[in-house]
Amino acid sequence: MSFFRNLWRAFLVVAYFLYAAAELVITRPRTRPERATWLSNFCRRILRALDVTYSVNGPIPDSGAIISNHLTYVDIMLHSAIHPVVFVSKVELRSTPLLGWMSMMSGTVYVARGRGGSASKAAEGMAKGFRDGLPVVFFPEGTTGVGDEVAMPFRSGLIAQAIDAGAPIIPAFITYSIPARDIAAGKTLRNDVHWGPQSLVAHIWSFLSLHGLHATVQFADEAIAFSDSARSDRKIAALEAHEAVVRLSAAPTSWPEPQA
Numbered sequence: 541m542s543f544f545r546n547l548w549r550a551f552l553v554v555a556y557f558l559y560a561a562a563e564l565v566i567t568r569p570r571t572r573p574e575r576a577t578w579l580s581n582f583c584r585r586i587l588r589a590l591d592v593t594y595s596v597n598g599p600i601p602d603s604g605a606i607i608s609n610h611l612t613y614v615d616i617m618l619h620s621a622i623h624p625v626v627f628v629s630k631v632e633l634r635s636t637p638l639l640g641w642m643s644m645m646s647g648t649v650y651v652a653r654g655r656g657g658s659a660s661k662a663a664e665g666m667a668k669g670f671r672d673g674l675p676v677v678f679f680p681e682g683t684t685g686v687g688d689e690v691a692m693p694f695r696s697g698l699i700a701q702a703i704d705a706g707a708p709i710i711p712a713f714i715t716y717s718i719p720a721r722d723i724a725a726g727k728t729l730r731n732d733v734h735w736g737p738q739s740l741v742a743h744i745w746s747f748l749s750l751h752g753l754h755a756t757v758q759f760a761d762e763a764i765a766f767s768d769s770a771r772s773d774r775k776i777a778a779l780e781a782h783e784a785v786v787r788l789s790a791a792p793t794s795w796p797e798p799q800a
Contacts, residue, residue, distance in 0.1 A: 576624035598759035610679035626669035700774035708763035713788035
């Protein structure tokens with residue numbers, strides 16, 4: 541039964557992806573806000589199909605930069621479902637079949653690490669997002685972690701660019717919880733939700749076997765107040781940003797109680 545359940549949910553996800561792609565072809569959203577709204581609607585549908593629910597604590601940012609810990613690809617869908625946003629992503633995503641085209645159409649800003657001009661192009665793309673009045677989301681860890689540490693060290697480049705652009709940087713922290721029946725069956729956040737060394741296909745198949753997932757997204761009440769040292773030294777800025785995100789991890793999270 542578990543195999544057929546996984547297969548059915550996988551079919552739903554593929555169907556939603558194809559529907560979203562067709563929607564793009566038909567509606568052809570032109571402005572960045574229109575594309576961000578399209579992605580937000582798409583992510584809400586996918587989360588419902590996967591039985592992913594979420595709670596949001598703190599004020600939802602409607603502008604500036606949002607930095608967050610990064611545990612799995614679900615993080616991206618969560619941030620977009622909560623509010624239309626612009627993402628900054630590794631350039632490798634652009635060459636991924638279907639996902640690459642859809643991310644490009646949604647207005648994603650790509651970063652090619654170690655290549656000339658990448659930083660200036662990323663800064664330009666972020667600036668366009670700020671000018672369009674959309675929050676710009678990026679994950680300073682640069683990759684997903686499995687939760688062995690609260691947050692891996694932050695890369696400084698995009699943080700420094702956001703500071704130089706004069707954009708407020710709001711920290712966020714994501715935590716997940718799975719239902720008791722999955723815990724009893726031996727499922728864990730580390731192996732079945734957080735994305736580590738597994739291949740994408742293997743991880744998705746394991747993820748589909750869950751009987752639900754609840755995410756808690758904690759936003760800070762205000763933007764990070766960087767020190768003068770941080771504004772002149774990007775490494776110090778990365779450390780202060782990391783501390784601000786880690787502080788949010790103290791918020792409690794658990795599988796939500798049923799509402800009466």
